[in-house]
Amino acid sequence: MESKIWLSSPHMGGNEQSYVNNAFDTNWIAPLGPHVDGFENEIQNYLKEDSLVAALSSGTAALHLALILLNVKQGDEVICQSKTFSASANPIVYQGATPVFIDSEEDTWNMSPEVLETAIQDRIKKGKKPKAIIAVHLYGMPYKATEIHSIANSYHIPVIEDSAEALGSTYKNIKCGTFGDIAILSFNGNKIITTSGGGALVTKNKAIREKAIFLATQARDNAVEYLHSSIGYNYRLSNVLAGIGRGQMEVLEDRVYARRQNYDTYKATLSAIEEITFLDEPKDFYSNRWLSCILTPSETIREGLRLKLLENNIESRPLWKPMHQQPVFKSCPSYLNGVSDDLFKKGLCLPSGSNLTESELDRVITAIKTYFRA
Numbered sequence: 610m611e612s613k614i615w616l617s618s619p620h621m622g623g624n625e626q627s628y629v630n631n632a633f634d635t636n637w638i639a640p641l642g643p644h645v646d647g648f649e650n651e652i653q654n655y656l657k658e659d660s661l662v663a664a665l666s667s668g669t670a671a672l673h674l675a676l677i678l679l680n681v682k683q684g685d686e687v688i689c690q691s692k693t694f695s696a697s698a699n700p701i702v703y704q705g706a707t708p709v710f711i712d713s714e715e716d717t718w719n720m721s722p723e724v725l726e727t728a729i730q731d732r733i734k735k736g737k738k739p740k741a742i743i744a745v746h747l748y749g750m751p752y753k754a755t756e757i758h759s760i761a762n763s764y765h766i767p768v769i770e771d772s773a774e775a776l777g778s779t780y781k782n783i784k785c786g787t788f789g790d791i792a793i794l795s796f797n798g799n800k801i802i803t804t805s806g807g808g809a810l811v812t813k814n815k816a817i818r819e820k821a822i823f824l825a826t827q828a829r830d831n832a833v834e835y836l837h838s839s840i841g842y843n844y845r846l847s848n849v850l851a852g853i854g855r856g857q858m859e860v861l862e863d864r865v866y867a868r869r870q871n872y873d874t875y876k877a878t879l880s881a882i883e884e885i886t887f888l889d890e891p892k893d894f895y896s897n898r899w900l901s902c903i904l905t906p907s908e909t910i911r912e913g914l915r916l917k918l919l920e921n922n923i924e925s926r927p928l929w930k931p932m933h934q935q936p937v938f939k940s941c942p943s944y945l946n947g948v949s950d951d952l953f954k955k956g957l958c959l960p961s962g963s964n965l966t967e968s969e970l971d972r973v974i975t976a977i978k979t980y981f982r983a
């Protein structure tokens with residue numbers, strides 16, 4: 610059996626281990642320290658647009674804190690893109706609030722501005738004005754930030770920008786992770802850069818960043834004794850893991866380049882196959898191509914292809930199953946147009962790691978061509 614080809618595996622740059630060794634040498638084995646500060650500064654310098662960063666234990670923790678900071682409480686409703694990973698929606702429920710799911714548009718696969726506006730108007734008519742909107746840059750493709758944010762602004766609803774998959778992407782030349790009232794990043798093992806597990810909250814507001822760190826470190830009031838007047842969390846990033854992140858920030862641009870190359874190679878070699886289509890970047894959109902995805906004509910063909918790849922020891926994965934189809938969210942309101950259901954049936958994520966070799970890419974391409982007899 611040939612070696613396994615993974616969907617998206619960690620890819621160290623080379624300097625991570627020396628940062629980690631430094632953490633050991635200086636005994637900063639704690640969820641604070643020089644690497645945490647350094648990592649935050651390096652992300653801020655990368656994102657610019659006056660971004661302030663709080664490094665956290667996961668993207669999910671960042672989303673949870675974002676909802677708390679926007680005062681989302683028991684009984685509230687929060688709008689969320691339906692086509693996403695469950696981590697976008699779960700923290701809404703941690704707060705005792707209800708997700709309201711919004712379908713996608715065909716040209717970005719992200720939240721449809723039209724459906725969003727219909728949903729906001731309908732929720733307001735029902736006496737339930739949404740407390741926040743969670744919009745997602747899926748697979749690295751930016752959502753239509755201008756449209757989504759202008760709708761949100763006109764109803765005075767804050768936007769949480771889920772940029773977990775989109776570090777390195779831009780929209781109108783502005784980096785993803787800088788659009789939201791609060792944005793979040795993820796450094797999980799499969800993301801474009803990783804700390805093994807980790808995340809960040811991004812804001813332009815100094816008080817919000819400070820409050821995020823306060824909540825992430827058990828909400829200790831400013832007193833010598835351990836004094837608490839609110840509920841806290843243990844969500845700060847470890848200084849050891851932040852060391853990995855500092856090494857990864859050094860190679861982020863290379864990682865974006867390599868993932869975009871994967872996509873270009875798939876497109877160049879597979880677009881002659883009539884049954885396969887790709888999601889091109891609309892004008893002003895620049896995707897980090899975190900995952901390269903294709904659409905096939907049907908669920909049967911998509912599943913056949915997935916099994917064919919598996920037979921060759923190649924991992925692939927259907928596009929995210931929309932949240933409105935998930936058993937755990939079946940009682941939540943949703944506003945649908947059929948797009949995300951259709952994408953789920955037809956779409957497949959191909960191996961996309963920045964560490965894929967040419968011969969591994971060849972194996973994937975050959976297996977796909979064989980399946981389609983191309």
Ligand SMILES: *Cc1c(COP(=O)(O)O)cnc(C)c1O
Nearest residue numbers: 667668669694696697773795797
């Ligand atoms: C990975 C991911 C998250 C969660 O990040 P973790 O660091 O794994 O908690 C949230 N949203 C999306 C869209 C993701 O892909």
